[in-house]
Amino acid sequence: MVDDATPESASSTDAQSPRKRQARRDPDEVKARILNSALTAFSNYGFEGASIRQIARDAHTSLPLLLYHFGSKEDLWKRMMEHVLQDVRSRFIPDEREDLPASERLRRYIADTVRQFANTPSLHRLMTLEGHNITDRLLWIFEHNTKDSMRYITRLIIDGQKEGKVRMVDPARLRFAINAMAAVPFVVSAEYQLLTNKNPFSTDEVEGTIALINQFVFVS
Amino acid sequence: MVDDATPESASSTDAQSPRKRQARRDPDEVKARILNSALTAFSNYGFEGASIRQIARDAHTSLPLLLYHFGSKEDLWKRMMEHVLQDVRSRFIPDEREDLPASERLRRYIADTVRQFANTPSLHRLMTLEGHNITDRLLWIFEHNTKDSMRYITRLIIDGQKEGKVRMVDPARLRFAINAMAAVPFVVSAEYQLLTNKNPFSTDEVEGTIALINQFVFVS
DNA sequence: CAACATACTTATCGTATGATCAGCAAGGAA
DNA sequence: TTCCTTGCTGATCATACGATAAGTATGTTG
Numbered sequence: 001m002v003d004d005a006t007p008e009s010a011s012s013t014d015a016q017s018p019r020k021r022q023a024r025r026d027p028d029e030v031k032a033r034i035l036n037s038a039l040t041a042f043s044n045y046g047f048e049g050a051s052i053r054q055i056a057r058d059a060h061t062s063l064p065l066l067l068y069h070f071g072s073k074e075d076l077w078k079r080m081m082e083h084v085l086q087d088v089r090s091r092f093i094p095d096e097r098e099d100l101p102a103s104e105r106l107r108r109y110i111a112d113t114v115r116q117f118a119n120t121p122s123l124h125r126l127m128t129l130e131g132h133n134i135t136d137r138l139l140w141i142f143e144h145n146t147k148d149s150m151r152y153i154t155r156l157i158i159d160g161q162k163e164g165k166v167r168m169v170d171p172a173r174l175r176f177a178i179n180a181m182a183a184v185p186f187v188v189s190a191e192y193q194l195l196t197n198k199n200p201f202s203t204d205e206v207e208g209t210i211a212l213i214n215q216f217v218f219v220s
Numbered sequence: 221m222v223d224d225a226t227p228e229s230a231s232s233t234d235a236q237s238p239r240k241r242q243a244r245r246d247p248d249e250v251k252a253r254i255l256n257s258a259l260t261a262f263s264n265y266g267f268e269g270a271s272i273r274q275i276a277r278d279a280h281t282s283l284p285l286l287l288y289h290f291g292s293k294e295d296l297w298k299r300m301m302e303h304v305l306q307d308v309r310s311r312f313i314p315d316e317r318e319d320l321p322a323s324e325r326l327r328r329y330i331a332d333t334v335r336q337f338a339n340t341p342s343l344h345r346l347m348t349l350e351g352h353n354i355t356d357r358l359l360w361i362f363e364h365n366t367k368d369s370m371r372y373i374t375r376l377i378i379d380g381q382k383e384g385k386v387r388m389v390d391p392a393r394l395r396f397a398i399n400a401m402a403a404v405p406f407v408v409s410a411e412y413q414l415l416t417n418k419n420p421f422s423t424d425e426v427e428g429t430i431a432l433i434n435q436f437v438f439v440s
Numbered sequence: 441c442a443a444c445a446t447a448c449t450t451a452t453c454g455t456a457t458g459a460t461c462a463g464c465a466a467g468g469a470a
Numbered sequence: 471t472t473c474c475t476t477g478c479t480g481a482t483c484a485t486a487c488g489a490t491a492a493g494t495a496t497g498t499t500g
Binding site for chain 1: 270347370392394396403408409433435
Binding site: 051052053063064067072073 | 489490
């Protein structure tokens with residue numbers, strides 16, 4: 001799982017590692033630290049606001065080494081994005097169990113999505129930061145993630161509506177609403193905390209958010 | 221109204237202006253241009269990502285003049301925020317008509333909020349950019365806007381629930397959900413357009429968004 | 441051992457950033 | 471007419487930015 005907060009990461013020099021033992025210098029470790037720092041920085045400050053110098057500093061490395069491993073700021077952004085999306089997918093897609101009715105799979109998707117954003121609030125922040133303007137980076141996200149995800153959930157909504165379980169509203173609009181409600185408490189967590197005196201990441205709040213979305217989406 | 225796109229602004233050298241006619245040089249005009257450019261830049265790139273040099277350039281002025289009028293980047297941000305919040309309030313608060321039931325006022329609040337975000341998507345982008353971290357700027361927004369707004373709408377929700385018109389869910393959570401659904405289509409408008417091939421700012425989409433939120437909030 | 445690739449460092453590039461200061465020009469008030 | 475405030479410009483500051491080049495260790499492979 002992507003670690004959103006701490007720079008620590010599992011070493012790849014473990015016994016079961018397939019590659020030959022690489023003595024003391026392990027580039028994968030510093031790369032992982034850089035990717036984690038990059039996630040924090042890009043999601044906090046946006047692409048142009050983030051400084052790869054600062055990212056290198058946070059990862060306890062130097063700027064030239066960062067650029068040696070990742071080439072450029074743009075490339076670092078993409079590698080970071082691939083890293084975090086791969087992590088998302090690894091915990092998501094498995095639920096293709098065709099034996100479940102669509103509405104039930106939608107219910108699971110909602111819960112997974114909320115927990116996903118709770119675990120990795122940076123992800124949705126990244127998409128929010130890019131989502132207002134058509135840039136190369138938005139198109140990149142769209143091709144690598146959004147498009148497939150959208151297709152999948154639209155299917156679920158339509159099938160769930162046929163089952164009579166899902167409220168009859170425009171699927172695209174509903175998907176946006178689900179995403180919005182699932183993400184916003186974590187994206188603006190500080191504001192949430194100021195307003196409600198509650199930690200949106202706590203189990204109670206996460207479950208409450210899921211329950212609210214379910215109330216909206218499914219017909220009673 | 222705050223103009224989110226064009227740098228043009230109404231001149232204050234009109235005949236009805238109370239201040240003495242000020243010859244050719246009118247600082248208010250260039251100040252207005254700067255504020256509009258600042259809104260665009262800060263909401264696009266975040267506080268640290270935005271460049272006051274570029275803002276000055278967009279406003280057809282120089283950096284020293286910008287700093288002469290606004291002092292510093294931080295101060296410009298605050299003046300810009302005051303400017304946009306004042307504009308929001310001027311089109312909002314009037315609906316304090318006590319003769320209407322709370323649920324009806326909530327219905328109006330929802331429609332106003334959606335249209336507000338459609339008119340000034342930058343505003344919510346600004347709050348999203350600040351909302352994840354407790355900074356001086358977030359606290360500033362909180363004190364100057366969020367707190368009062370929250371108090372007002374929480375009242376409406378609770379009263380609406382007493383009237384039996386509003387779904388019985390936690391008021392704070394409901395407010396966040398309303399805000400999220402009202403804002404997100406405009407905040408990530410480019411993504412919205414890519415996914416749905418529809419313009420979220422069009423009248424049809426705005427009204428559709430309002431209708432969806434109403435379906436969720438009010439009991440049938 | 442020699443040859444070579446990989447990981448990394450130091451020094452430096454040109455440019456952009458936020459900010460300051462001295463000076464100037466154009467009113468309005470005395 | 472003199473003075474003073476206000477609006478504005480040009481030059482310049484130290485610092486930060488993304489990026490590159492040259493060189494140095496530390497392996498692994500032949």
